[in-house]
Each structure stands twice: as structure tokens, then as C-alpha cells.
Amino acid sequence: MASVNSIYGLFPGPDSADRGVRALRAAGVAQEKILVMASEPFEEYSFTQAEHKTLMPWLAVAGGIAGGTCGYLLARLTQVAYPIAVGNMPRVSPFPTAIVTYELTMFGAVITTVITLIITARLLRKRPAPYDEAVSHGKILIGVVDPAENSRDAVESSLRQAGAEQIKSTS
Amino acid sequence: MAAKTPEQITEDLLRPLGNASGKYWTALAFFAGVVVSALCAFAWQVYAGIGVAGIRRPVFWGFYITNFVFWIGLSHAGTLISAILRLANATWRRPVTRCAEVITVFALSIGATFPIIHLGRPWLAFWLFPYPSERGIWPNIRSPLLWDFFAINTYLLGSVTFLVLPMIPDMALIRDRATGLRKKIYGIVALGWRGTPKQWHRLESAMQIMAVAVIPVAVSVHSIVSWDFAMAPVPAWHSTIFAPYFVCGAIFSGIAALIIAMALLRKFLHLEEYLLRMHFENLGKLLLVMSLLWFYFVFAERLTVWYGNDPSEMTVFWVTQTGSFSPLFWLMVVCNFVIPFPILAIKKLRTIAGCVIASIGVVIGMWLERYLIIVPSLSHKYLPYSFGSYRPTWVEITITCGTFAAMALLYMLFAKTVPIISIWELKSGPQTQSDHATALQPVPHAEGAD
Numbered sequence: 001m002a003s004v005n006s007i008y009g010l011f012p013g014p015d016s017a018d019r020g021v022r023a024l025r026a027a028g029v030a031q032e033k034i035l036v037m038a039s040e041p042f043e044e045y046s047f048t049q050a051e052h053k054t055l056m057p058w059l060a061v062a063g064g065i066a067g068g069t070c071g072y073l074l075a076r077l078t079q080v081a082y083p084i085a086v087g088n089m090p091r092v093s094p095f096p097t098a099i100v101t102y103e104l105t106m107f108g109a110v111i112t113t114v115i116t117l118i119i120t121a122r123l124l125r126k127r128p129a130p131y132d133e134a135v136s137h138g139k140i141l142i143g144v145v146d147p148a149e150n151s152r153d154a155v156e157s158s159l160r161q162a163g164a165e166q167i168k169s170t171s
Numbered sequence: 172m173a174a175k176t177p178e179q180i181t182e183d184l185l186r187p188l189g190n191a192s193g194k195y196w197t198a199l200a201f202f203a204g205v206v207v208s209a210l211c212a213f214a215w216q217v218y219a220g221i222g223v224a225g226i227r228r229p230v231f232w233g234f235y236i237t238n239f240v241f242w243i244g245l246s247h248a249g250t251l252i253s254a255i256l257r258l259a260n261a262t263w264r265r266p267v268t269r270c271a272e273v274i275t276v277f278a279l280s281i282g283a284t285f286p287i288i289h290l291g292r293p294w295l296a297f298w299l300f301p302y303p304s305e306r307g308i309w310p311n312i313r314s315p316l317l318w319d320f321f322a323i324n325t326y327l328l329g330s331v332t333f334l335v336l337p338m339i340p341d342m343a344l345i346r347d348r349a350t351g352l353r354k355k356i357y358g359i360v361a362l363g364w365r366g367t368p369k370q371w372h373r374l375e376s377a378m379q380i381m382a383v384a385v386i387p388v389a390v391s392v393h394s395i396v397s398w399d400f401a402m403a404p405v406p407a408w409h410s411t412i413f414a415p416y417f418v419c420g421a422i423f424s425g426i427a428a429l430i431i432a433m434a435l436l437r438k439f440l441h442l443e444e445y446l447l448r449m450h451f452e453n454l455g456k457l458l459l460v461m462s463l464l465w466f467y468f469v470f471a472e473r474l475t476v477w478y479g480n481d482p483s484e485m486t487v488f489w490v491t492q493t494g495s496f497s498p499l500f501w502l503m504v505v506c507n508f509v510i511p512f513p514i515l516a517i518k519k520l521r522t523i524a525g526c527v528i529a530s531i532g533v534v535i536g537m538w539l540e541r542y543l544i545i546v547p548s549l550s551h552k553y554l555p556y557s558f559g560s561y562r563p564t565w566v567e568i569t570i571t572c573g574t575f576a577a578m579a580l581l582y583m584l585f586a587k588t589v590p591i592i593s594i595w596e597l598k599s600g601p602q603t604q605s606d607h608a609t610a611l612q613p614v615p616h617a618e619g620a621d
Contacts, residue, residue, distance in 0.1 A: 039344065040177070040599040041371040048368040056376045060384070071321075075312050084311065096312045099395070103321035106388045110329050113380045117336070121373040123362040131365045136347035138178050 005171045006130045007155050008035055008143020009164025014042045016163030017140035021047040023158040027151070029144050035130055037141040047142070059116045060109045067108015068101050075100040130170060139165070175444070177598045181344060184590045184597070187440040188345070191587060195439075202580040209573020212566045213288060221291035223566050230549040230561035234571055235289040240541040241424070242282030242574065243323070243396050244417070245534075248425030248432075249275030250330040251389040252457075254382040263453060265596045266445045270436060271429045272334040273591070277581045278428070279327050281574050286319070288570060315398040322388075322395040329385040336377055339364050340595045393421040400544065406483040407476060407548045416468040420537055423461035423507070427533035430454050432582065434527045436591055445592055448523055455526040458533065459515035466508045486551045496547045499539050506536030 011017040017038070024034055042048050075097040083091055118124055135141050142164070144155050156167050175183070191199075216223050226233040249271035256264035287296045299310060299320060310317045342361035349357055364370060397417035400408040410416075430451060437446040476484045491500045511529035514520045546561050563571075585591070 036368050037366045038368075038371075039340070039366055040595055041368075041375065042599070043371075043375075048371065052372055054373060054376055056373065057380060060380045078310075078312050093313050096318065099318050099391075100312060100321055102391065103318070103325045103388075106384055106391075107321075107325045107328060109384050110325070110332055110381065113377050113384070114332055114336075117373050117377040118362070121370040123339070123364065123370070125363055129363070129365060133347040135366055136344045138181075 005147070006035060006143050006145045007147050007152055007159075007167070007169040008130065008132070008141050009156075009159035009162070010132065010134050010139040010166045010168070011142055011162070011164055012139065014038075014045045014047075014140060017042075017142050018045050018047045020142040020159055020162035020164060023162045024142070024144060024155065027154050027158045029147075029151075029155065033145050033147070035141060035143040035145055037131065037135045039136055039138060042140075054120060056113065056116045056120065060113045063112020064105045064109035067111070068105030070108070071101040071104025072097065074104070132168065134166075180598050181594055183444070184592050184594050185345065185348070187442075188587060188590065195583070195587075199580065199583055202576040202583070205576035206573050206580055209570045209576070212569040212573070216288075216566050216570075217293060223564060225562050225564045225567055226289075227559075227561075229552055229557050229559040230546055232289075232545050232549060233561050234542075234563045234567040235285050237538070237541045237545055238571055238574060239282050239285035239289070240396055240417075240544075241538050242278045242285070244393060244421035244424050244537065244541070245428050246275045246278035246282060246326070246330070246425065247389055247393060247418075247421040248278070248429040249273065250326075250333050250385050251275075251422065252426065252429065253333065254385045254389075257378065257382045258386075263449060266442075266447075266592045267429070267433065267450055267454070268596070269334070269337070269589075269593050270433050270446075270591055272330065273582065273585055274425070274428055274432055275330045276327070276334050277578055277585075279323065279330060281577055283323050283327065284574075286316075315395060315402050318395045319399065322392045326385075326388050326392045329381065329388050333378075333381050333385055336374060336381065337593050337596065338589060339374070340366065341590050341593060344594060345590075390418055393418045405548050405552060406481070407487040408544075410472060410475070412468065412472055412475075416472060419461065419464050419468055420540060423458070423465050424534060424537035426454055426458045426461060427530035427537070430458065430526050430530040431534065434523060436586065437523075440586060440591065442592065445597070451523045451526045452521055455515050455521045455529070458511060458526070458529060462508055462511045462515065462533070469504075483551075483553045487547050490551055491543060491547050496543060500543055503536045503539040503543060506532040506539065 009020060011020055017036070021034060021036065025031070036047055038048070076092050079092045079097070086093070122129075130141075130143070130145065132139070132141050142159065142162075147155050152169070159167055224233065224235070226235070249268075253264065253268040253271050256268065286299070287293045290296055299317070310320075338360075339362055342357050343364035343366065346354055346357040346361045394414035394417065397413040401410055401413035403409065433446050433450065433454075436442055473488070476488050490496050510532040514525045514529045550559050550561055552558075
């Protein structure tokens with residue numbers, strides 16, 4: 001367990017986890033302080049609905065445009081820099097240039113998507129983050145990061161009343 | 172059959188990652204042996220020169236390019252099918268996708284080695300790459316062979332990403348159950364996955380974008396492979412339908428390979444409760460559609476050549492219909508259409524065994540098709556004085572066998588390292604085919620209070 005000040009409960013299923021999150025909100029815990037972790041997406045439950053806005057598709061498009069521009073320049077400049085006898089045909093051949101541009105457009109979009117995922121999903125980050133291996137065994141972790149000292153008991157009782165099987169804390 | 176809890180599904184799908192049986196090691200050793208002999212054959216070719224292969228004037232593209240086209244085609248099994256099913260939100264895809272995506276990555280990697288194996292001097296392969304060179308040997312952008320470089324690398328990147336991204340949550344599952352070095356290794360591959368809603372949502376978004384991006388890339392890859400041929404004024408190659416014809420053949424052979432792989436996994440990893448008859452039936456129907464489409468393309472292509480009546484094209488036409496290549500041609504038709512069509516069209520025959528028999532036929536038939544596109548045209552090019560013949564040598568045959576063994580070897584190693592069925596996707600998705608899938612229906616998390 002990482003050294004982050006937190007208090008959390010382990011819930012047996014999504015219904016009780018949902019209740020847990022609602023109880024925390026009712027107790028006045030700010031949304032950005034609520035921790036949720038699960039081994040499944042549980043998209044249909046409200047406790048997973050936070051932070052659904054993402055610029056990922058637009059960034060993929062931007063990456064595609066950047067990749068396509070590189071592809072176009074590579075194809076065009078190569079044909080201009082190393083001219084070969086083309087027998088009255090255009091020096092910069094449109095079809096091959098379009099093919100290389102297209103492939104590198106897709107290349108750019110894919111690379112950008114992966115980079116965006118890694119950054120926005122906070123993968124590969126070195127900073128310690130709260131986690132419990134019970135999540136991988138099907139439990140759902142609901143908790144609070146940096147709870148105020150005087151609210152710890154209230155948080156704990158909210159989680160317990162919502163159906164948490166275990167309450168743990170880290171500091 | 173009792174419904175499975177999410178925890179049971181996890182345990183079932185992680186079980187194959189445990190200790191391997193003696194049979195597994197024997198099979199692994201056998202395939203490794205074939206791969207080593209192929210490497211020895213390649214080493215001999217490098218030492219003695221490309222002359223030890225059967226390719227010589229006028230047939231400069233033989234087994235190696237046949238294998239290149241075949242493996243690139245086979246790679247359409249995974250990413251393309253998986254992406255289409257993902258976008259269509261076909262819930263039955265969940266146990267199938269990873270088996271399929273793995274085929275793509277390995278088949279593409281194997282296929283991409285063939286242009287290098289085919290080079291007389293493979294150590295100069297970097298000359299093909301588009302990099303600035305003061306020697307003035309920038310590759311010719313107008314050459315379809317260079318388009319291959321871009322297309323295959325883009326598809327490989329897309330396919331690897333498409334395979335690896337949904338593996339991350341499963342890697343975290345294994346990380347949390349492992350100890351020692353295994354925990355460390357899986358921890359690295361899990362990239363710090365914790366399963367927050369943000370991570371799940373970003374992963375889903377990334378997979379949607381990848382699915383949209385990878386379909387046109389997959390189509391472009393085999394179109395470009397077809398243009399390696401269609402851009403050349405060689406009899407029976409210079410055809411406008413080659414691109415869709417190749418794409419159709421690629422998907423056809425890809426589905427067949429997927430069915431065979433799934434049947435083997437089902438038997439040897441005891442995944443009978445996950446890879447159901449429904450999955451084989453659905454893929455069998457797809458294979459049937461592709462078989463009909465393939466037959467249509469072959470017919471359309473032959474019809475156009477026949478009506479054109481160009482002497483050079485008719486030479487190739489007759490040599491494949493009634494001449495020296497006709498046994499292979501008709502065997503191809505039997506394997507790709509005559510056998511699969513009734514098996515897959517008649518519901519009673521569309522069993523798991525039936526689908527596997529049809530698929531084996533298709534894989535053989537599609538390899539023959541690639542061979543028959545290349546060799547008869549090159550050996551009967553225009554004027555009769557330039558006609559020639561081609562016979563593969565032991566070097567080419569050994570290397571060909573080695574690639575099939577390499578595929579099996581890589582697949583076996585992968586299946587022992589990573590869950591071959593995506594655990595989180597299976598747990599989180601509803602199964603709609605109630606008659607078959609009730610066994611797979613994840614039961615709700617047991618919550619007394621809920």
C-alpha cells in the first residue's frame with residue numbers, strides 16, 4: 001500500500017459501492033476526493049460516471065493531421081530531392097504521395113491515442129497512489145483521499161453503513 | 172451448467188497460466204526444433220547465396236513471396252474482425268477477440284520477415300527503409316514495395332496496440348495474484364493500472380478510436396500487397412479488382428485461421444465453457460459469406476480475362492485451368508469452395524468439427540491461391556522464349572515449415588503468459604445467446620444486503 005493519506009472501504013459488489021459513493025457525497029465529501037477502484041468498468045453505475053469528458057478523439061485527429069503532414073512532406077521532399085526520370089509524368093506522383101500520407105496519418109492517430117491514454121489515465125506514473133490488491137479479487141474500493149482529521153469517523157461510518165465489508169486507512 | 176461468478180471466471184481463465192504439462196513441453200520442443208531447422212536453412216542461404224533457393228529467371232518470386240502474401244493475409248483474422256465486432260457491439264465477440272488479435276500480431280511479424288528472407292543480401296535490408304542517405308539511394312516512393320513498408324508498419328503498430336491495451340487490466344489481475352519476479356514483471360506490464368473510473372473510461376475511449384482507425388489500415392495493407400502485383404504489367408496481375416480480391420481472400424483465410432486456433436485452445440486449455448459452439452457457428456457463417464465472396468471474385472476475374480482474350484493472359488489462364496498448374500488450381504477451388512460451402516451452409520454440419528474441417532481446407536486453399544497468383548504468371552510472361560519453370564528447394568520448404576511452426580510456438584508461449592480470453596471484458600459483458608451462453612452469464616456479485 002502506498003503512503004497516501006486515505007480511508008477506504010472494500011465493497012462486495014456494485015450496488016453497495018454505489019450506495020457508498022452516494023453516502024460520501026451526502027456526508028459532504030468533494031467529488032475529486034472520492035476514490036473508486038474496481039476490476040470491471042461497471043459503466044451502468046453512477047459511481048463510475050465521473051470524469052467522462054475527454055479530448056482523446058480530438059487529439060487523435062490532431063495526431064493524424066500531424067502524421068499525415070509528415071507523410072506528405074516525406075513523400076514530396078523525397079521525390080523532389082532525388083529526382084528520377086519519370087518520362088513526362090509529374091515529378092511528385094500524386095497516388096504514391098497520397099498512400100504514404102494516408103498511412104502516416106493513421107500512424108500519427110494511433111501513436112497519439114496511446115500517448116493520450118497513458119497520460120490522461122495516469123498510467124506509468126511514479127508517484128505512489130492508493131491501491132488495494134483486493135480490487136483484483138473482485139472487491140470495489142470506495143474511499144476518500146486526504147480526509148480531514150475530524151471527518152474520519154463520519155467517513156468510516158458512512159462506508160460501513162453503505163455495506164463496506166472492511167474499512168482500511170493509510171497515512 | 173451452473174452460471175459462473177466473476178471470481179470463477181478469473182480463476183478459470185488464469186488456470187492455463189500455471190504449470191505446463193509434459194505434452195505442452197513436448198509440443199513446444201517439436202515446434203522449436205522446426206523453427207531452428209528453418210533458421211539453419213536460412214543461415215545456409217545467407218552463406219551459400221540466394222542460388223540455393225529455387226527462384227531464378229524468370230520466376231523471381233516463389234515460395235517466399237507466396238508466404239509473405241499468405242501471412243499478411245492471415246493477419247486479417249484478428250484486428251480487423253475484432254475491430255468490426257467491437258464497433259458493431261457484438262457481445263459474443265468477448266471470448267474471441269484476444270485469440271484473434273494475437274494471430275494478427277504474430278502472422279504480421281512472420282509475414283514481414285519474408286521480404287528480408289527473399290533478399291539475396293539480407294544485411295542490406297535497411298536500404299529499403301525511407302531514410303535520408305548521402306549516397307543518394309533514397310528509396311523510390313513510387314514503388315509499391317515501399318508502400319508495403321509504411322502500410323505493414325502502421326498495421327503492426329495498430330495491431331500491437333489493439334492487442335496490448337485491453338491486456339493491461341488483466342495484467343494487473345495477474346500482478347496482484349503473483350509473487351516474486353512474476354509480480355515484478357507483470358507489474359511493469361500492468362503500467363500501474365488500478366481500475367479507477369477514469370482509467371476504465373480512457374481505455375474504452377482509446378479502444379473505440381483504435382477500432383475506427385485500424386479497419387481502414389487493415390484494408391489498406393492488403394490492398395497495397397495486391398498492388399505489388401497489380402502495378403506490374405505482368406499477365407493476369409494487372410487487374411483493377413486485385414485490391415478487393417486480396418482483401419476478401421485475406422479476411423477469408425484470417426477467419427479460417429481464427430477458427431482453427433480457437434478449436435485448439437478450446438481443447439488444450441479446456442476452455443469448453445468459454446469458447447462455445449455459438450462462437451464457431453457465428454464465425455462459420457462469416458466464413459461461408461467469405462467463401463461465396465471469394466468464389467465470386469475468382470469467377471469475375473477469370474471471366475474478364477476470358478472475354479479480353481489477350482494472348483499472354485490466355486496463356487496463364489489455360490496453364491492454370493487445364494495445364495501444368497491445373498491440379499493445384501482445382502485443389503484450391505475444392506478447398507476454398509467445394510468443401511467449405513456445404514459444411515458451412517447446412518446447419519447440421521456447421522458443428523465445431525465441421526467448422527474446423529472447412530477452415531483447414533480454406534487455409535490450404537488460400538496458400539495455394541497465393542502460389543497460383545505468383546508462379547504461373549511469372550513463368551509464362553509474354554513471349555514463349557522467356558517461359559520458365561519453378562521448383563522450390565529444400566531450403567524454401569524448410570523455411571516455409573519453420574514459419575508455421577513459429578506461429579504455433581509463439582501462440583503456445585503467449586497462451587501460457589497472458590490469459591487468452593480477456594477476463595475483464597468477459598466479466599463485464601452480457602451474453603445474449605441465452606441457449607449457449609447461460610453457462611457464461613456472470614452471476615451478479617453476491618451481496619446479501621443488495
